[in-house]
Amino acid sequence: MGYEDREPDSSELAKMKQELRDALESGAFGMSSGLVYPPGCYAKTDELIILCKIVREHNGIYATHMRDEGNELETALNETINISKESGVKTQISHIKTWGQKNWWKIDKIENLLKNARAEDIKITCDRYPYTAAATDLDIILPDWVYEGGASKEKTRLEDPLCRERIIKEMEQEGVSEEFWGTIMISSVFNKEQRHYEGKTIAEISNVLKIPSIEFVLDLLYQEDCRVGVIFFNMSEENLARILKWDFVMAGSDSSLRSLKGILNYGKPHPRGYGTFSRIIRKYVNETSILSIEEAIYKMTGLPSQTLGLKYRGLLKEGFFADITIFDQRTISEQATFAIPHNYSTGIKHVLVNGKLTVKNGQHKNIMNGAVLKS
Known part of the structure; x- marks a missing residue:
């Protein structure tokens, strides 16, 4: 279809x-x-x-x-x-x-x-995830009808003056204001020529270019073939802490894979790709006591495993696969930030994957012992 x-x-x-x-x-x-x-x-x-x-x-x-x-x-x-x-x-x-x-x-x-x-x-x-900012594609803010037919049709509509007028009108009716553009930071673009936009908000860029923010957004999406990653700063810390406490909520990064080197080292991605789980312990266990250490670990391991139906995983128990992270609760902390996201956390001592020591004293041992998991 x-x-x-x-x-x-x-x-x-x-x-x-x-x-x-x-x-x-x-x-x-x-x-x-x-x-x-x-x-x-x-x-x-x-x-x-x-x-x-x-x-x-x-x-x-x-x-x-x-x-x-x-x-x-x-x-x-x-x-x-x-x-x-x-x-x-x-x-x-x-x-x-x-x-x-x-x-x-x-x-x-x-x-x-x-x-x-x-x-x-x-x-x-x-x-x-333990952040009040979300990350996704910039064109998520457009009305649904703009996407119909795929990226090429979307791009055609972005270029058409009548379609642009309709897009702008519908977004204004949804309450999109100039203040909104100050909450959106460009995290990645496809073309190298425009990577100087990464790490800046749409409001900042449009002010420099002296054009309306919505016009810049539509132009950028057209120029980038609709491939623009962004970070939205628009959530409540109080609500986040409350949600994390609910007993049916588990921790998840909602991130694609990133790395300090190679093809996965690009753009200014959301720091959750590096810091989600260490941040939960540092902020919501050690600093604010929203969660106990036992609750936090369970939300990261046992609850997701049980929800997915992963057998023999997610708990420290005889006969289970030994997927084990050994960390220092006093020093564990995320180092990835929105400005400098490509940073590994501190306080992680050792990691065992399926029983083999993969990270020792914070250093990866180039041992690949993962497995494809199936139902």
């Missing part, structure tokens, strides 16, 4: 169901959806329920990035709960949050919705 905004016909839906069954029978843990991104944003609720019933039949998990985390947060969460209820599938909500200051007050509502659903035996868990 590609990037078409329509429901699947009967043959297309049958193919989806068969491909899903094949994947689950080959060891996939479940199915994920990115309903805020194209083409997932075009999937309808009924279609997702049908597919999730197959996931349930295989005792798999449905992981979802909901349709909205801000203005329509409650509607999106109710849809997710309904999908889980109607299909009976175990559901994992990716990095639950209240996005945008005007939506911070909704924390009570989403907590009640989640706890009431779980009280009704609807199987829902969540994950969260």
